[in-house]
Amino acid sequence: MKLLKSRLTLLGLALGLLVLATNAFIHRSIVRSGQAVTGAKIEVGRIRTSWRSARIELDHVQAADPQRSMRNLFEADRIVLDLDPGAILHRRFVVNRGQVHGIRVGTRRSTPGALDSDHETLAKETAVPSFGDEGMRWFDEVTHALQQDIGTPATSREFADKMQTKWPTQCSALVAEAVALQKRLASTERSITQAGDNPLRNLTSYQSAVGSLDTFTKELFEIRGKIDRQQQQLLMEHEQLQAAVKSDEVLMQLQHELPALDGESLGKYLLADEISTDVRSVVEWLRWGRQFIPALYTHSVPGAGRGQNVIFGGCKPQPNILLKTMVLSGCGDVEGDRFTLEGTVTNLSSNPAINEHPTELVVQTTGSVQTAIHAVMDSRGEHSKDRIYIKCPRWIQPERQWGNPEHLSFIASGGESQLSILLDVTDHSQLSGEISMRQMAIRLTPRLNDRLTVQPIPTLLAEAAQKVERLDVSVKISGSLEFPKWELRSNFGTQLAKHLHETFQKAVVEQHAQAMAQQRQATTSAVEQLVQSVTNEHQQIAKQLEGGDDRLQSIHAHIAERVRQNDGVVQPNSPLREVYRR
Amino acid sequence: MRNTTARGILREMFLSESTPRGIALAIALGVAIGVIPKANLVALLFLTILFVTRTNLVAGLVAIVAATLCAGNFDVIFHGIGGSVLTISWLQGVYRWLFTLPIVPWTGLDNTVVVGGLVVGLLQLVPTYLLVRRLCKRQLAAWQMTYEDAVPE
Numbered sequence: 191m192k193l194l195k196s197r198l199t200l201l202g203l204a205l206g207l208l209v210l211a212t213n214a215f216i217h218r219s220i221v222r223s224g225q226a227v228t229g230a231k232i233e234v235g236r237i238r239t240s241w242r243s244a245r246i247e248l249d250h251v252q253a254a255d256p257q258r259s260m261r262n263l264f265e266a267d268r269i270v271l272d273l274d275p276g277a278i279l280h281r282r283f284v285v286n287r288g289q290v291h292g293i294r295v296g297t298r299r300s301t302p303g304a305l306d307s308d309h310e311t312l313a314k315e316t317a318v319p320s321f322g323d324e325g326m327r328w329f330d331e332v333t334h335a336l337q338q339d340i341g342t343p344a345t346s347r348e349f350a351d352k353m354q355t356k357w358p359t360q361c362s363a364l365v366a367e368a369v370a371l372q373k374r375l376a377s378t379e380r381s382i383t384q385a386g387d388n389p390l391r392n393l394t395s396y397q398s399a400v401g402s403l404d405t406f407t408k409e410l411f412e413i414r415g416k417i418d419r420q421q422q423q424l425l426m427e428h429e430q431l432q433a434a435v436k437s438d439e440v441l442m443q444l445q446h447e448l449p450a451l452d453g454e455s456l457g458k459y460l461l462a463d464e465i466s467t468d469v470r471s472v473v474e475w476l477r478w479g480r481q482f483i484p485a486l487y488t489h490s491v492p493g494a495g496r497g498q499n500v501i502f503g504g505c506k507p508q509p510n511i512l513l514k515t516m517v518l519s520g521c522g523d524v525e526g527d528r529f530t531l532e533g534t535v536t537n538l539s540s541n542p543a544i545n546e547h548p549t550e551l552v553v554q555t556t557g558s559v560q561t562a563i564h565a566v567m568d569s570r571g572e573h574s575k576d577r578i579y580i581k582c583p584r585w586i587q588p589e590r591q592w593g594n595p596e597h598l599s600f601i602a603s604g605g606e607s608q609l610s611i612l613l614d615v616t617d618h619s620q621l622s623g624e625i626s627m628r629q630m631a632i633r634l635t636p637r638l639n640d641r642l643t644v645q646p647i648p649t650l651l652a653e654a655a656q657k658v659e660r661l662d663v664s665v666k667i668s669g670s671l672e673f674p675k676w677e678l679r680s681n682f683g684t685q686l687a688k689h690l691h692e693t694f695q696k697a698v699v700e701q702h703a704q705a706m707a708q709q710r711q712a713t714t715s716a717v718e719q720l721v722q723s724v725t726n727e728h729q730q731i732a733k734q735l736e737g738g739d740d741r742l743q744s745i746h747a748h749i750a751e752r753v754r755q756n757d758g759v760v761q762p763n764s765p766l767r768e769v770y771r772r
Numbered sequence: 773m774r775n776t777t778a779r780g781i782l783r784e785m786f787l788s789e790s791t792p793r794g795i796a797l798a799i800a801l802g803v804a805i806g807v808i809p810k811a812n813l814v815a816l817l818f819l820t821i822l823f824v825t826r827t828n829l830v831a832g833l834v835a836i837v838a839a840t841l842c843a844g845n846f847d848v849i850f851h852g853i854g855g856s857v858l859t860i861s862w863l864q865g866v867y868r869w870l871f872t873l874p875i876v877p878w879t880g881l882d883n884t885v886v887v888g889g890l891v892v893g894l895l896q897l898v899p900t901y902l903l904v905r906r907l908c909k910r911q912l913a914a915w916q917m918t919y920e921d922a923v924p925e
Contacts, residue, residue: 197823279874496809496844497851497885500858502867 213237216246228263229478230254231303244273254303255296256478262299266520267292277512285513293520293531331449345441346434350713353427357720361727364416368731368738371409375741378402382748399745406742410735417728424724431717435710442706448695456690457683460592460600465665465678468625473667473674476578476615480671509539518553527558527586542569560584575616578623582609587629595637600655603633607661619670629661634686650697654689658682789828792908797825798832800900804893806839807850812880814890843889850888857887 217237224232235250248269255261268291277284382399501507516535521528533553539545548568555561565578587607593599607630613623634655638648662681669675789795801822808815822832843850858867870876880886 194824197829201820201823276874279877281877496847497854497883497888499882500855500884502858502871502882503861503864504868505871 213239220248224253225305228253228256230256230259230263230305244275244278246271246273252299252303254299256304259302259304260299262297262303263295264520264522265294265297266290271513281510282508283511285516288513288516290516290518290520293518293522295520295522295531297522346431346438346710346713349427349431349434350717353431353717354720357424357724360420361724364413364420364731365727367409367416368413368734371406371413372734372738372741374402375406375738375745378406379741379745379748382745399749403742403745406738410738410742413731413735417731421725421728424721428717428721432714435713439706439710442702443699448691448698451687451691453684453687455683456687457680458678459594459683460686461663461678461680461682464590464592465663465676469665469667469674469676472611472613472625473621473671476613476621477671480576480615507541507544509541509545511540512545513538521557522555529555529557529559529561531555533563542567543574545570558584558586573617575614578611578613578615580609580611585609591637593637599637601635601637602661603631603635605629605631613667615671619672621667621669621671621674623667625663625665625667627661627663632658632661634658646697650693651690654686654693657689657693658686660685789826792905792912794826794828795831795908796901796903796905798822798827798829799835799904800897801825801827802832802835803839803896803900804890806836806841807843807846807893808889809880809883809886810840812883812886813875813878814880814886818893846892847885850892851884852888853891854884854886854888857891858882858884 216239217234220234220237221232231252231254233250233252233254234248236248238247238249239245240247248271249267251266251269253263253265255263268289270289270291271285272287274282274284274286378399513535514537516538518531518533518535521530523529531553532555533551536550537545537547538549542549548566548570550567551563551565553561553563559582561580561582563578563580565576567576568574569576585607587604589604590602591599592602608626608628610626611623612625613621615621636648636651636655638651660681664679666677666679667674668677789798801818805815805818805822808818822829857863867882871882881890
């Protein structure tokens, strides 16, 4: 009896110690399981367990951020869990209602929160497509177009040269012809004058003069005809030259039409880095959150330690740990913007595949960051389906840089924006969804490399960038959690490309138009001078020909006077004239 | 005086029952506890039996430690035995009924290694007890003879 008493005392002491160690056991369990989930330190200040009211209270809980060791994922002043006592008797931990008070997101830590374990971040594993600097090719072409010498219009220049060569020659020939005729007229007049008053004495001279009268008249007529024809030809060629100049201008405009800038490529070039970072971040969070969700339900599930726990036929399997409702309340800050947080988590279990209801998270933040998060994770059945919907109607974007600073980049101003994320994860890894972002007022400032700092490119770029007023970005996500794919759709690239094309095209056209006008001015003025010169020559010839007319008239008069037949002798078909000719 | 009392209680607890029967029972129970995973009521029940019966606690605790260290190597065998027992079709109704009762799930009797360990532990109880008791008796007799030879007449 004495032995039994002492043994029972020892056993009682052992059990008492066990009960007293419950808090330490729960503390250790929470820290170990939490650290296994987050991959970073979990710290719990104090734990109070009340078996009478089936309540566990945790004070000052900190969960370190695995990505940033000096930051917490969240920090809570107090977590109260009201357990279901009946479920405990059945070896299940069912939290009927939990409350998280004073939850704070993203707080600073005084000590690093990283664990010594080789918990790898997922960033390195995520395959995200990259984009080259296709847009730079366009800028090279634009720079070339703006800096090159446009040259002289080929057709009009050749035509003008031809006119410059041809017309002085033709004019000289005509002048020579007129001068020769004048000389011959002068000679005839002189020979008749010298023949004296008796025509019979110098019949030969008179015969020759009368015989040349037709030739002189004909030649005078021909020269005048040539002058008229040349004038017409000159005017016609002048018109042809003007048409050639216009044709050349059209041709030059076509030649200097800038190639269309591919807005999609430009958008990708500028936004790819930021979007890929955002997508990677979202996918990382998803993978991080999902990698600890148990796989599909089987009739034999792994035990807590060794062996397997068998589910007996006809028994309805239930998760060992179930959190029916957890109320969240607290605050946080993102980049210095404070917000308050209210939300609930329902049906969070250790084995969601066999839980009756899907896990649901509803969080609403108010203040500087207004966000609504609704996530439903349904792993029941053969095909799991998770849906996460995040809507931020008011999100303050910081200033950021887009593009490659070594080539072309833009500083995008910060400002109020709207963000929405809708993601579906089916069959545990298949990813689909969309991230949409809209920034209503945006100001872009170009940052250029040395190659693009030659004026007027910086001015034109700034002018085009100022025209972009709104940013709409939509990223369609597909693929899997391991290998996510994404496709960018944005008005930004097309908008910026359109403004850049318009601005640069206008500049190129203006520059070329100016140069063309100078060329045209030079060509046409030279040709007009030529026309004027030729016309003057023609007028000179015409004046000389008038002198020729006078001489011819004088010869007529002289002959008529000598033969007393006035004009009869010089009239065509006159019988007397035939006599003189013979 | 107080030290003497505490020492007496400790001696009473651990060094009493140094008979072949007490040592054999302690070792048999210790091996049974050792092969069963500890975080369940079955292990606690066996521990209670060890404490409340007339056994040598030192021998029992040594047996628990030794059997626990070795048991991990035989988990595959325990898992096989436990799996066979737990999937007996005509016992499914009994299991189902048992596991609807409160407290029973804490026994861990739905775990293959616990059931396998329990079966092995129960099966070894009698042979181990008999074997150890015999060895102890023989050893005690040997020690007694040596002692008698050493004492001058």
